[in-house]
Amino acid sequence: MIKDIIIAIDGNSACGKSTTSRLVANYFNYRYLDSGAMYRAVSLFFLNNKILPNQVLNNLDQLNNIHIEFKSKDNSQFTYLNGKNVEREIRSDKISSLVSSYSSISVVRKLLVKNQKLIGKNKKIVVEGRDITTVVFPNADIKFFMTADIEVRARRRYEEMRVSNNKISLSEIRKNLDDRDKEDSSRKDSPLTVSDQAIIIDTSYLKIDDQVNKIIKIIEEKFS
Numbered sequence: 425m426i427k428d429i430i431i432a433i434d435g436n437s438a439c440g441k442s443t444t445s446r447l448v449a450n451y452f453n454y455r456y457l458d459s460g461a462m463y464r465a466v467s468l469f470f471l472n473n474k475i476l477p478n479q480v481l482n483n484l485d486q487l488n489n490i491h492i493e494f495k496s497k498d499n500s501q502f503t504y505l506n507g508k509n510v511e512r513e514i515r516s517d518k519i520s521s522l523v524s525s526y527s528s529i530s531v532v533r534k535l536l537v538k539n540q541k542l543i544g545k546n547k548k549i550v551v552e553g554r555d556i557t558t559v560v561f562p563n564a565d566i567k568f569f570m571t572a573d574i575e576v577r578a579r580r581r582y583e584e585m586r587v588s589n590n591k592i593s594l595s596e597i598r599k600n601l602d603d604r605d606k607e608d609s610s611r612k613d614s615p616l617t618v619s620d621q622a623i624i625i626d627t628s629y630l631k632i633d634d635q636v637n638k639i640i641k642i643i644e645e646k647f648s
Contacts, residue, residue: 429566429647431449435554436572437605438578440632446458451636457543457544465503469506491507524611528607537614565647572627
């Protein structure tokens with residue numbers, strides 16, 4: 425049994441980061457925090473209230489009306505926005521195309537980073553996102569950075585999404601991922617970068633079970 429630690433995982437979209445993080449958390453009986461879901465929920469809130477990214481600074485009072493929580497059921501985690509399960513809505517194409525624009529707003533990031541730090545203060549948690557190892561928990565006990573070739577990532581996301589949206593094209597998904605990579609990496613506040621202490625996990629040729637087992641093995645060898 426490992427000690428109580430913070431496991432921080434950053435990385436690109438569609439590299440298996442969320443699924444792997446959740447399964448690692450389940451293995452160690454740790455809590456799991458999907459920081460990306462928080463940014464998606466905030467984006468959904470603003471979208472529902474017809475507030476565009478360039479209008480957020482003129483509507484800062486609305487931040488007080490956002491309450492995000494996570495609830496688990498049957499080994500799955502669901503995101504709740506102001507008491508409503510919005511897990512399906514926040515994974516939509518529309519939110520995927522807008523989330524980087526909303527999450528690049530400093531005041532939004534500061535609010536959510538503060539909340540994430542509070543959630544993780546007692547450790548025994550796996551936290552994943554894009555600035556977890558560098559901004560939210562720079563002193564995390566162990567850090568990982570997950571990535572994969574963009575063509576592989578686009579194919580994975582395409583296979584995942586075409587079940588519910590048969591009109592989506594592989595080229596559209598690839599462009600969305602490429603745009604998000606550029607926006608996340610170039611934003612002034614908390615850009616996506618690889619921490620000096622991060623262990624890089626390339627999942628281009630790894631199945632989910634393989635990447636989960638690889639991370640678990642590294643953690644157990646370090647902390648057991």
